[in-house]
Amino acid sequence: MRALIVVNPAATTTSARTRDVLIHALASDLKLDVATTEYRGHARDLARQAAEGGTHELVVALGGDGTVNEVVNGLLHHGPDPDGLPRLAVVPGGSTNVFARALGLPNDVVEATGALLDALRDGTERTVGLGLAGGTPGTPDESVPARWFTFCAGFGFDAGVIGRVEQQRERGKRSTHALYIRQVMRQFLGDPHRREGTITLKRPDEDPIEQLVLAIICNTVPWTFLGNRPIYATPRASFDTALDVLGLSKLSTSAATRYATQLLTSSPDRGPRGKHAASLHDLTDFTLQSQAPLPFQMDGDHLGLRTSVTFTGVRRALRVIV
Structure with missing residues (x-):
């Protein structure tokens, strides 16, 4: 599966070294492209480009709830496509991570990455309302x-x-x-x-x-x-x-x-x-x-x-x- 990971370098609970380790782990199971946000709204722009380009089957948000929100708004810039809803994964890196925890993901970024890898290998996903x-x-x-x-x-x-x-x-x-x-x-x-x-x-x-x-x-x-x-x-x-x-x-x-x-x-x-x-x-x-x-x-x-x-x-x- 080809995926884009959108990384917020200012994520509260991760360091550059931790993010590098997590990206390496995800790259073992995905054809992974990495993009780092540089300004407010950049995660939205990156996710929109991925959705419109049709080159990625999955976008991964590595950051807090703000990063996730931007990625979702980029994926859904043109609204939900009933014939093929966009696919998202989350690695929580913020201070609260409400969305990720509501999905049942661990709040620890390493444990959450392990849970994501298990889900990718098992092919498990769910549809959510927004x-x-x-x-x-x-x-x-x-x-x-x-x-x-x-x-x-x-x-x-x-x-x-x-x-x-x-x-x-x-x-x-x-x-x-x-x-x-x-x-x-x-x-x-x-x-x-x-x-x-x-x-x-x-x-x-x-x-x-x-x-x-x-x-x-x-x-x-x-x-x-x-x-x-x-x-x-x-x-x-x-x-x-x-x-x-x-x-x-x-x-x-x-x-x-x-x-x-x-x-x-x-x-x-x-x-x-x-x-x-x-x-x-x-x-x-x-x-x-x-x-x-x-x-x-x-x-x-x-x-x-x-x-x-x-x-x-x-x-x-x-x-x-x-």
Whole structure:
């Protein structure tokens, strides 16, 4: 099998020596071409060229969730081809690796490479669904191009946290769980909309859900990890269904404490609940609109402020070696 491996040299948990060893191991089972990313969006460009050129049967992403997201968007630049879905493999090299771990891959990069080699030799793969999000026609955001996400998107509070973390990383801070926790507290103290939400969720032929403070959109579970602890915002989300949504309409100190506790103790059978929590399952098409511009993120990548985002859940979008 001819494959392209897209390597992020800045991947958090790998060194140049480790990456060389992993590439050598994969080359023993694949006709492997290696490309190293040099700028933001380069992984997307490389994957798109591989998909359009038809010269590679498989693209391997070696990096974190951001690298995986770019590769997926390159593979699906023209959308899923029902006659031949693109094929992806992942070697997790980031700090969290939510997508890879949701697929059941080990979080250790060496062990994950071994699991990938076993899957290649056994010829095992699965089809996964993905989410697609973009600007809403008729709104100021209508020119925002659609983009795929592999495990989650967020509108409002959680995206604000992501934005703060990115600012700290640009200043040289390491991406650690302690950093995320500090930024959660700062976002909570500085968020002007946490007591009275500005988001409305609209679905075809359904009543709108109004005054949400935040909306978390999940394509699978878990939503994220805190160390080795999986967090389940939407326990029923699955790669085999469309999109799930958790919306919260209040984040006072008491409400935030309650929902934070529920998230930390969540499980595949039980997620956040209460009169200020709305949980929706297997949505194919919906729109989030806000009265004020709010931060937006996909797969942990802060994408700036939006007033409206349209979401589509695509149940069969990609083949993954696993």
